[in-house]
Amino acid sequence: MKTTVVAVINQKGGTGKTTTTINLGSALSKLGKKVLLIDLDPQSNLSYSLAVANPDGTLADVLLGTAAIKDILVETGGMWVAPGSNDLVDVEISLVTQPEREKFLKQILAEVKGFDYVLIDCPPSLSVLTLNALTAAHEVLIPLQMEVLTLQGLDQIMNTISKVKKAFNPKLKIKGIVVVMFDSRRKLSQEVLEYLQENVKEKIFKSHIRLNVKLAEAPSFGKSVLDYDASSNGAKDYKALAEEIAGA
Template sequence: MKSTVVAVINQKGGTGKTTTTINLGSALQKLGKKVLLVDLDPQSNLSYSLAVPAANGTLADVFLGTKKIKEILVEKDGLWVAPGSNDLVDIEISLVGEAQRETFLKSILSEAKGFDYVLVDCPPSLSVLTLNALTAANEVLIPLQMEVLTLQGLDQITKTVERVKKAFNSKLKIKGIVVVMFDMRRKLSLEVLQYLKENVEERIFNSQIRLNVKLAEAPSFGKSILDYDASSNGAKDYKALAEEFLAVS
């Protein structure tokens, strides 16, 4: 079975990238898919949010060649996680001088067998680690808040994806845009969403992730929203997103 690798990217921090990686992954798992989450962000927010220990090493060790990815994987609530660490900062610096520096993660993930989906939580920058994720990925998922500055950021992301597609990964495609932290009461949110629908070619998922207190609470308990409070709006929204995600090509 060949895994579908999905790079979850946004070059800004605090945009719901990690939240989307965790909770979309959890929702896919509950729909019967075997899912691996890869914490490629040196801040390791994904690993922290799921309270995943790194007793057998982290992704940085795999990049260094001292561990295989199978050795570091941790199982948590039905999900598998490749933990990140702050050491990825040093990895990023060292990769800059390497030949074929864009393909390290692709090689690493080729040894992660048996997963339906591999979701990669990328750093909040269009860096060499993000470039690795895009080179390894089949699809790109872009979580976006409905703010004016996100329009500029989206343009940068799509241009980067096109450059990677031409240079390293001809099969790469943007799966779609996920509207996150959505507040229908805000006029600006509705205006930005309408602008996107009228001016952006990429798919915008119908399943929007509403602002939800429970979503913010879940990491404090080391759980996805579906394991923390399955009746919350956050859980309902990510379940709907997962169903739509599976339904579209």
């Protein structure tokens, strides 16, 4: 079985990274794929959103070498989760002084077998942890809101990916851009999307994730939106995105 490792990245907070990681993972699992979610964000919003509370171990323990990744995985909602924790802040500080500090996660994921997809929820910064994700990944998925500042942020992301490709991971590819929190009634949303379509060479997925209150509600119940309300626009949009990605 070939495992595809995907880093979900945007250096801004509140851009739909965690929402996309969880719900794309859930949609892929419902297509029959075996999915592992990696919560690499010290805020551990992914773990919280799937009601993974007080796990026996976290990714911080694995990165520190005090636990094996297979021993910390938690099954929930048809997926597996490597939980995050606030201890990742301390881990990041300790990694800065380590030789080959960018390769720790890649070495850890080499021990993981039997998954079709590993989706990494990256921190909202271009940090050592994010560098680890990009070095470990085969592909990058970029969730983008249709806002003016998005365009500036996209340039920074592309620049970082280019540097990582040159220095650490020459096979890294950009899987594509996912339009999130899309409101077709807003003129600005349409204008930014048209600008991206005309000026960005990377793939922009046809499946846009619409603004949807169910997406915001689902984490309160510890579920993906597909398990919380399968008939919602949020569930339909992520199902369409999963089909687009799995069929690519």
